[in-house]
Amino acid sequence: METPEGHSEAQKQPIVPQKTNGMCIAAFVLALGAILTAPFVIPGFLASILALVLGILGIKKAKREGHSGETLGMWGIVLSCLSLLVSLTLAGIATWFFLELKKSDEFKQEIREQIEHQKEIDPEGAKKAEKIFHFLGLD
Incomplete structure (x- = not known):
């Protein structure tokens, strides 16, 4: 259906961007921080756990509510798992080194x-x- 100005009704409707899930964004940002703090073991470990939880919850919520951000949430999960691996490896090396030094x-x-x-x-x-x-x- 044409309007007097020559535009169809579909062209007049505003494009509404899809809302991005905040938990997915937070998971991604926190996972980046976890990667940077992984050498400090405890902060890296805590940030990784929090990013992992936020990523999982964010993806579930995004799917349930039809929001975007699942990719950010997935990257948050992947980076947090990588950070966990680095933190735990460093903690294991430090523990081994201390036990050997103690001997x-x-x-x-x-x-x-x-x-x-x-x-x-x-x-x-x-x-x-x-x-x-x-x-x-x-x-």
Whole structure:
């Protein structure tokens, strides 16, 4: 049907963009942050878990409500899983390294010498260092 101006009615209707799901956007942004903080293990791990949860919930909500953003949510899930893998790998390496170092008699002797030297400079600091040394099971 033509209007007096020569345009059809379909051409006059405004184009309404589809709403993007906010949880999917948040999952993607948080997953990017998780990748950047993965070397710091704990913040990377926490950000990864949160991004993973937001990505899953965001995709479900986007499908249910007919919103866009599923691709962002999926990328958030993928990047958060990658960040989790990096964080857990680094935590495992750090744990292994510490356990191996803990076994080293040279390391223990070096710490004892440092504590003895610290006693001359700062007796209070040396007491704190001895407590930490004992707490870590290095004595």
